[in-house]
Amino acid sequence: MKVLIVDYELGNLASVKNIFKSVNVDVIVSNKLREIKNSNLIVLPGVGNFSSAVKNLKKKKIFNFLKFQIKKGKPTLGICLGMQLLFKSSEEGEKGQEGFGIFKYRIKKMKKFNIGWHKIISKKKNFLFKDLNKKIFYFNHSYGLLENTSVSKFYVSNHSPLSSIVKKKNIIGVQFHPEKSQDSGEEFINLVLKTLNILKNE
Amino acid sequence: MNKKRLIATLVLLNDIVVQSIQFKRYLPLGKISFFLENLDRWGVDEIIILDINRSKFNIEPNFKLFEKIEKFKLKTPIIYGGNIRNKQDAINLIRYGADRIILGRNFFYKTSKIEEITQALGQQALIFSLPIIKKKNLFFYDHCSKKLICLKNFFIDKNLVSEIFITDVKHEGIQKGFDSNILRLYNQDNIPKIIFGGISSSYQIKKLLNFKNINAFAVGNFLSYKEHAFQNFLEHLPRNRFRLPTYKKN
Numbered sequence: 122m123k124v125l126i127v128d129y130e131l132g133n134l135a136s137v138k139n140i141f142k143s144v145n146v147d148v149i150v151s152n153k154l155r156e157i158k159n160s161n162l163i164v165l166p167g168v169g170n171f172s173s174a175v176k177n178l179k180k181k182k183i184f185n186f187l188k189f190q191i192k193k194g195k196p197t198l199g200i201c202l203g204m205q206l207l208f209k210s211s212e213e214g215e216k217g218q219e220g221f222g223i224f225k226y227r228i229k230k231m232k233k234f235n236i237g238w239h240k241i242i243s244k245k246k247n248f249l250f251k252d253l254n255k256k257i258f259y260f261n262h263s264y265g266l267l268e269n270t271s272v273s274k275f276y277v278s279n280h281s282p283l284s285s286i287v288k289k290k291n292i293i294g295v296q297f298h299p300e301k302s303q304d305s306g307e308e309f310i311n312l313v314l315k316t317l318n319i320l321k322n323e
Numbered sequence: 324m325n326k327k328r329l330i331a332t333l334v335l336l337n338d339i340v341v342q343s344i345q346f347k348r349y350l351p352l353g354k355i356s357f358f359l360e361n362l363d364r365w366g367v368d369e370i371i372i373l374d375i376n377r378s379k380f381n382i383e384p385n386f387k388l389f390e391k392i393e394k395f396k397l398k399t400p401i402i403y404g405g406n407i408r409n410k411q412d413a414i415n416l417i418r419y420g421a422d423r424i425i426l427g428r429n430f431f432y433k434t435s436k437i438e439e440i441t442q443a444l445g446q447q448a449l450i451f452s453l454p455i456i457k458k459k460n461l462f463f464y465d466h467c468s469k470k471l472i473c474l475k476n477f478f479i480d481k482n483l484v485s486e487i488f489i490t491d492v493k494h495e496g497i498q499k500g501f502d503s504n505i506l507r508l509y510n511q512d513n514i515p516k517i518i519f520g521g522i523s524s525s526y527q528i529k530k531l532l533n534f535k536n537i538n539a540f541a542v543g544n545f546l547s548y549k550e551h552a553f554q555n556f557l558e559h560l561p562r563n564r565f566r567l568p569t570y571k572k573n
Contacts, residue, residue, distance in 0.1 A: 131443065135389065135420040139396040168417050170445045202445070214442070234447055234485045234515070236538065237325050238368060238566045257566065259400055261423065261447050263485065279324070301400040301422055303366055 124148040125160035127187065127203075129177040132166030133300070137200065140300040144310050152181050162317060163187065163195055167202025171228065171264065172214025174202055188221045196291040196317040201262055204287065204294030213264045223292055224272050231283070234263045240278035241285040241297070248274050249316055250286065256305040258285070258297035265296055291317055327532070327564050328368035328539035329556060331546045332519060333358055335374045335405075338388065342544050344496035346375065346454070346466055358547050359392055363399045365553045368566060370397075371425070371488075371519075371541055374405025378428060379467050384412050389419035404452055404488075413440045417448065425488055427452040428465055431472075437483040449484040450517065456492050461508050464492045474509070481513045486538055494521025496543065501527065506534045517541050525559035532564060 124141050126134055128150050141148035141164075149156065157163060165187075167174070178184040191197045191207070199207045206220045211228035220228075243254040253275065266273065266284040275286035277296070287294040293313060299306035333355060334343040340358050341349040352358075355372070362370050374385050384405050397420075404425030407413055416424050426449060430437050434451075441449060454464040455474065462471035479487070489509065491501045501521050512535060519541035522528060528540050546552050557565055 130414065130418070133417050133420070133422055135393055135418065136397075136422065139393065139420075140398070143396050143398075168422065168444060168448050170442055173443050213445070235325065236447060236485060237328050239325075261400070263445065263447050298400070298422070301398060303363075303398045306398055 123160045124162045126150045126164045128152045131169035133168045136300045137166040163197045165199040165203030170214045171211035172218040175218040199294040229267045241275040258302040260297045330369045330541040331362045331367040332371040332541045332543045363397045369400045371402045377406035410439045425450045425452045434479045446485045450486045451484040452488045454490040488517045491520030498523040525556045
């Protein structure tokens with residue numbers, strides 16, 4: 122079982138790597154096509170600007186390959202900016218830079234920064250991450266999914282309809298930073314690995 | 324309304340955590356690993372590392388520090404300030420383990436230089452540092468040249484950074500509390516603030532809660548001296564304004 126954190130020169134790679142090490146899975150940081158292909162879970166980390174991230178992915182010639190792999194059904198976790206890259210487009214940065222388009226919505230600028238700790242609230246009672254309902258996570262962003270969509274599974278408490286978790290089949294995006302959310306973050310990563318059957322072959 | 328954050332601040336001098344008094348006198352406290360592990364376990368909202376002699380001697384940011392602390396697998400957001408000079412320094416710090424960065428005097432004299440970092444990392448990752456000395460007016464304290472520069476006409480573009488880190492230099496390391504007159508005199512209100520310097524009790528924080536646009540309170544050694552100091556602070560702060568402690572006392 123191998124988790125691959127995509128290196129596109131803008132992520133908080135060490136922090137994301139640490140959270141996976143904490144839950145004892147094999148994790149590498151890479152942007153090599155073969156390693157992306159051979160991984161069991163692609164993680165798109167994120168601290169950065171949307172258009173700069175898209176440009177970097179293209180410069181490294183991995184944008185189209187990642188898009189193909191994700192669309193084909195490769196389990197994927199996008200964190201913060203990494204989640205936003207899974208969307209069609211964003212208001213952040215230069216115009217004309219489109220994301221992977223897995224989620225057909227546009228990321229929009231928020232009126233205020235959202236920096237700090239918030240509860241996340243489940244949209245449906247029986248959603249598979251129901252144990253996370255009302256858990257507190259660390260957020261740090263100024264753009265987000267600001268509309269109620271079919272892929273929105275959790276909202277941010279007191280910030281509805283700002284999405285905190287989006288999901289479609291094997292693709293999960295989170296607006297918060299699980300790698301910096303103390304015990305809740307570790308619990309979330311464990312749930313993701315179980316949900317995506319990543320631990321099945323251990 | 325977002326909850327206020329209570330941030331632990333570690334002042335680092337030559338890789339040792341020190342008690343700093345007005346950025347003039349320093350008393351060694353110990354290895355940073357000890358403080359980071361404790362603060363992470365206690366569940367503080369964020370940890371700021373102020374690496375203070377980097378800019379004084381024009382040394383690059385402390386990338387090696389992040390290599391050293393990687394093994395502790397910290398799960399608390401880390402904010403680093405220490406002679407960040409350009410976009411590449413900023414990107415590298417985030418890559419090695421900082422979650423946000425504080426830009427200091429290297430950008431005070433030309434804040435437009437921040438733009439290229441904002442374009443790469445986004446505003447949310449960037450904090451601008453203003454060490455302030457209050458006389459009749461407010462002055463920026465340049466700790467390298469020891470010059471005071473009047474802040475009367477100083478503004479930073481609100482599209483460049485997410486928060487301003489205001490330090491009350493005169494009260495830094497002293498238990499008297501942050502001078503609220505700085506907040507009354509400081510004339511830029513469109514960027515949220517983190518305030519630091521002299522905060523030694525929850526009572527002092529309560530007195531500052533109603534000032535406009537304060538997102539966070541940064542506390543120095545008073546949070547890391549004693550076991551449970553963070554919990555003791557939180558216990559006496561309004562529950563609806565701060566995150567509840569995640570670490571239980573035995």
